Amino acid sequence: MSTQTPNLNLTKPGQGETGWRDALNANWDTLDAMSYVRTCIFWNLLTGQPETIIQGTWYRQQDSTRLDCGEFRNPTIANGDGFICKCRCPAGTYTLRFNAVKHTDGGIVKIYIDDVQVGNAGGYDLYAGAKDVLNIIEITGLTLAAGEHSLKFIEDGKNASSTGYRLRTSGIWLQRTA
Amino acid sequence: MKVEVFSDKFVTKSNPNGRAVVDTDDPKARKLLGEKVIAELVGGGDGVADTGAAPAAASSAAKKRKTR
Numbered sequence: 148m149s150t151q152t153p154n155l156n157l158t159k160p161g162q163g164e165t166g167w168r169d170a171l172n173a174n175w176d177t178l179d180a181m182s183y184v185r186t187c188i189f190w191n192l193l194t195g196q197p198e199t200i201i202q203g204t205w206y207r208q209q210d211s212t213r214l215d216c217g218e219f220r221n222p223t224i225a226n227g228d229g230f231i232c233k234c235r236c237p238a239g240t241y242t243l244r245f246n247a248v249k250h251t252d253g254g255i256v257k258i259y260i261d262d263v264q265v266g267n268a269g270g271y272d273l274y275a276g277a278k279d280v281l282n283i284i285e286i287t288g289l290t291l292a293a294g295e296h297s298l299k300f301i302e303d304g305k306n307a308s309s310t311g312y313r314l315r316t317s318g319i320w321l322q323r324t325a
Numbered sequence: 326m327k328v329e330v331f332s333d334k335f336v337t338k339s340n341p342n343g344r345a346v347v348d349t350d351d352p353k354a355r356k357l358l359g360e361k362v363i364a365e366l367v368g369g370g371d372g373v374a375d376t377g378a379a380p381a382a383a384s385s386a387a388k389k390r391k392t393r
Contacts, residue, residue, distance in 0.1 A: 197331060200343040204332035204362050208369050220372060222365035230331070230342070252373050278371070313372070 187322040188234045192219035201301060203228030207317075213280050214246050215317040221302070224252060224311030229301030232319060238293040240325040243286045245300075247316050249275035254312030258286065259299040265289055273314065274306035287324070326350070328366045334358060 190197075193207050193215055203223040210217055221228040243265070247256060253273025258266050266286040273282070298319070302312040326349045334357050335343035347354040347366075355363050365372050 196344060197342050199341045200331050200333050200336055202333050204330055204334065204358055206328055206330045206366060208372065210369075210371070222362040222372060223359075250371070250373060310373075315372075 187320055188236060189321075190232050190319040191215075191317070192319070193217045193317050197230035198233040198297070199231040201227070201229040201231065201299070203302075205230060212278075213248065213315075213317065218248060218315040218317045220313060220315040224254070224313045226254070226302055226304065226312045228254075228312060228314065229299060231300075232298045233295060234298070234321065235295050236291055236293070236321070237323065239291060239323040241289040241291055242322050242324050243289060243298075243320070244283055244322070245316055245319040246281075246283050247271065247273050247314060249273050249279035249282045250313065250315070251276065251278075251309065252311035252313040253309055254302040254305040254314060256314050257301055257303045259297075259301070260289065260291070261296055262299070270303055272306050274309035276308070326367060330358070330366070332358065 197205070203221040203225055205219060205221050205228075207217055207219050243258070247253075251274065253275065255270040255272050255274075257264060257270040266284070271284050275282075298321070300314060300316070302314055305312050327346050328349060329344065329346050332343045332345065335345040337343075347358065349355070349363050349367050358366075
């Protein structure tokens, strides 16, 4: 029984060639354009780490009452606290989902992809009088070109009743839908 | 107590996410990060208490340090 390999126009390194890294880099654009790739991109901030810290001090805290038994959060609870995660992905339409615990010290988080705000223009208010660990925020219909993108989470304002500008998250999920 | 943090206090060109492992008993780290942050790193929990008063565990640790 024979199997067929799709022609991806990749340049296969010659026999004995050790420059696999160069070969891969040379074909990176082709890999980006592989439109059938639908594996979600997932940042687990309990074991992973953000690419850049914009402001504030962040750390992970184990807590059995949380969705993933822990969360990534900012004890500085200041306006402007934020971080950036980066990824490479094929061109397509994407849905972004992430958990953000609501609490009495939750701020308003705004989301930017490549410095362009996405989702609610007013951000997402994470204040609640009682803790809500099951709060999942979803942003659909994100059109991304092939290549590298930065995903920015930043605290920008707060509810008048909130005592701080806190963001608590553990998982960020980006899924190509079309 | 050693804790991994990601902080703008440690961001450099070669360390853009400000990753550092800090010792919460280290006076330099305490000064750099601030007592409010240190109290939460030590006390943990929900963190909410830190917006008002420090958690009991952190307050107790701070008192011990003062008496040294």
